[in-house]
Amino acid sequence: MKLKLKYLGFVLAIPFLFIYSCKTQKGKFEFVNPKSGSKVLKGEKLQLKLNFNDVAIDSVVYSVDGDIFDRKTDTTAVAFDTDKHGYGNKRLSAKIYAQGKEDIAYSDLLVVPPAPKAYAFEVVNTYPHDSTAFTQGLYYDNGTLYESTGKEDRTSLRKVDLKTGKVIQKIDGDGTFFGEGMTVVGDKIYFLTWLNKKGFIYDKTSFKLIKSFDYGKSAEGWGLTYDGKQFIKSDGSANIYFLDPVTLQETGSVQVFDDNGPVDRINEMEYVDGKLFANIYDQSKDEVVIIDPTTGVIEGRVNFVGLYDGVRKSADNEMNGIAYKSDTKTFLVTGKDWTKLFEVRLQIR
The missing domain is CATH 2.60.40.10 (Immunoglobulins)
Structure with missing residues (x-):
């Protein structure tokens, strides 16, 4: 759906x-x-x-x-x-x-703006990934992955061992909402739903629900990240939205552009050193764009086509999920129901 x-x-x-x-x-x-x-x-x-x-x-x-x-x-x-x-x-x-x-x-x-720079990637490591995880959000923290998954009957929030791919801790949705993007800030996990206009805040250690929140005026929740001062949310359009760190209400937005005009389907995001690294929701290509969140300009593109050689069970197995490993300055990327998760290093062509 x-x-x-x-x-x-x-x-x-x-x-x-x-x-x-x-x-x-x-x-x-x-x-x-x-x-x-x-x-x-x-x-x-x-x-x-x-x-x-x-x-x-x-x-x-x-x-x-x-x-x-x-x-x-x-x-x-x-x-x-x-x-x-x-x-x-x-x-x-x-x-x-x-x-x-x-x-x-x-x-x-x-x-x-001018055309974005093209980035190449080098695969540093390959790890197992749960093939039943319809990945929507990914966050790395000291050897552990926090992952959110979607579809109403498969929505979950989980803690995963990076090297083995084993699920260490997990809570499932109640079947009434479609899980979307997620990020970790301090001792809390912030988790969006797709169409319910709600998000949830969980304790990072116990996965106990702290409270829910309304995520603003936009009709959908897709990706979520944090820049150290505020949350940044996507909704599948060409806009990204800024949310108050306390109330999580929208405080502003910016439209995302490249040299051809507005770029929509901005999905899962990761904030790294002043830039947004975002998946583009697309069946035909696996792509990450690098966005300046102050202007909305796409400054770089990474074409990941060919990275995943696994069998895609349906058309709905797009690349999604991006996390940053600050200790190695590498990225962790995977996709919906993919059997593998990749650690990659980016390089300007």
């Missing part, structure tokens, strides 16, 4: 720029530069030009997403600095006053 719903969300998320561009007004005046639907690198300085059709104008007011940034009383080009307005879809508008009337022209831009 999860697979179908997640992909339905993806289908509905038809590139926003295309839909938005269809609304571009075609009137007496129109943008010559930039053409609506253009993609530009952040930092580019554009010269905005309009076709005024030889109409004598009184003034022009230029705005981006409704915020005025320039006014002119002639038809000369206007400078637009993309560096001042962030990433994503931007609607430029020019309100023209002429002959006692007003008209408006639009142009829609997609402002993107």
Whole structure:
């Protein structure tokens, strides 16, 4: 069920720029530069030009997403600095006053960062992994793995011996929720559910439930990590959300971008040295992206296709689960129902 719903969300998320561009007004005046639907690198300085059709104008007011940034009383080009307005879809508008009337022209831009760096990986170790563990969250702590698993009938929170793959401690869900991402902070484990809009806090040692919490306005819970000051949550969209460390309520969000625009299906995450390492939920490829959480920019990509040579029992055996071993500066990665867990070292190509 999860697979179908997640992909339905993806289908509905038809590139926003295309839909938005269809609304571009075609009137007496129109943008010559930039053409609506253009993609530009952040930092580019554009010269905005309009076709005024030889109409004598009184003034022009230029705005981006409704915020005025320039006014002119002639038809000369206007400078637009993309560096001042962030990433994503931007609607430029020019309100023209002429002959006692007003008209408006639009142009829609997609402002993107440079292409991410490509990372290679080296397999350092291979460990056994429970083939019935539908992995959703992974966290490493001094030789022990904490793992959360999903599907209503297989949801669990478990403590696992890294080297043997044996489950040391485990609690199962009650069948009413689908387990998702998890992280450990201090002596507590924070565990999300998928569609119930709830999370749970457990004692790290006893696995005793301390309390539940509502995880905010977003409809779904996917991945969860902690940056030392706040929690960061994903919901399968192109957004990541910041949660208050005490109340776990949303305090803000940022959209994730690469050089082609918004990137959705952000799944399990691990915060390492100021960056987010995140699985992308995808049947066709095993991929981790490296995100700057302050800007949402994807700075790197790791293609793990070919890492796992085990038999995938169904289409729902995507790579998921990433943890960091700070003592060796390596990552632990696995997937849903995979029979193996891999320790890898990343290298820029």
